[in-house]
Amino acid sequence: MGIGTMQERSLHAALKSWYAEPGDRQEQPVDGFIVDIQRGDLLIEIQTRNVASMKRKLATLTARHPVRLVYPIPEEKWIVRLAPDGLTILSRRKSPKRGRPIQLFEELVSCPELAAHPNFSLEVLLTREAEIRREVPQARRHRRGWLRYDRELLAVLARLTFADPTDFLVFLPRALPDPFTASDLARALKEPCYLAQKVMYCLRRMGAVTVVGKRGNSLVYSPVWPTTAHAQGARRRATLPMASA
Numbered sequence: 001m002g003i004g005t006m007q008e009r010s011l012h013a014a015l016k017s018w019y020a021e022p023g024d025r026q027e028q029p030v031d032g033f034i035v036d037i038q039r040g041d042l043l044i045e046i047q048t049r050n051v052a053s054m055k056r057k058l059a060t061l062t063a064r065h066p067v068r069l070v071y072p073i074p075e076e077k078w079i080v081r082l083a084p085d086g087l088t089i090l091s092r093r094k095s096p097k098r099g100r101p102i103q104l105f106e107e108l109v110s111c112p113e114l115a116a117h118p119n120f121s122l123e124v125l126l127t128r129e130a131e132i133r134r135e136v137p138q139a140r141r142h143r144r145g146w147l148r149y150d151r152e153l154l155a156v157l158a159r160l161t162f163a164d165p166t167d168f169l170v171f172l173p174r175a176l177p178d179p180f181t182a183s184d185l186a187r188a189l190k191e192p193c194y195l196a197q198k199v200m201y202c203l204r205r206m207g208a209v210t211v212v213g214k215r216g217n218s219l220v221y222s223p224v225w226p227t228t229a230h231a232q233g234a235r236r237r238a239t240l241p242m243a244s245a
Contacts, residue, residue: 011129014153015046015072031064033057046070048151052110059111062119069114071107073099075126075157081146082134090135101126101160102171102191105198112202116165126158165208169223171199181218 016036020026028038037044043065047054051071061067077095082088104124114120132150162168173188180188186196200221203209209221 009048009150011048011072011151011153012046015048015070015125018153018156019044019046019070031060033061035061042066042068044068044070046072047107048072049107051107055111058114058120062114062117064119066119066121068121068123070123070125071104072125072127072129072153073101073103074129074131074151075099076128078128078130078154080130080132082132084135086134095131099126102189102195102199105195105202108202109198112205115162115168115202115206121161121163124160124162125156126160127156128154130154165203165206166225168203168206168208169225172223179212179220179222181215181220183218 016026020037021039023039024044025038026036028035030038030043035043036046043061045054045058045061045067047069048071051069058067058069075098077097077099078092079095080092081090083090101124104122108115108122115122130152131148132152133146133148136147171189172185176188177184182196182200183193185191185199186193189196200209200219204211204221207224209223211219212222213220
């Protein structure tokens, strides 16, 4: 057991096992940090939440190495309730909430500049997972006596890779006017305005959109579509269901 696995949660450990390939080295010391997976020159970090906590680590490693951040979003979740013994299953139900790829911006907002670095790439895994809750009678004020203490991986349903700022333009629906505001984006995506604002902040900081003016108190944006084949492919992918969910 390596230093990085001593307090590792089930979801992180399962994703690391699922992601690893023959020849990979796990829990490797690199530049003063412990890296989840080293695949040749590529360093792979799996983070299941709170990306902001590893901002310094990612920035330091990216300055000298190719780095891929792997971030899971539960597209499908099951709620499993255990008795106080932690073993007996009391109930299991499917959560009505479904994770969406656009939720990655709630984490990416802490370090959007990384997406513009040529050494950085991001892979989003859409997963099916179980949220394990344990009955704790003395904790009645928290979830009515239920504490969430683990997440388990059931399946990986899809993989979405972002290796260039233009890849993130997939989140702009084709029907979105150009130029547009964050409010326009929120309406087009049918998402809360606060989330659309986070999307626009990230796209702006990584250089995927530019500010072209103001409309009242709102900034007006336009996508930056380079004429490369890579960017043209990103523009075609903007019709994917994930952009209008």
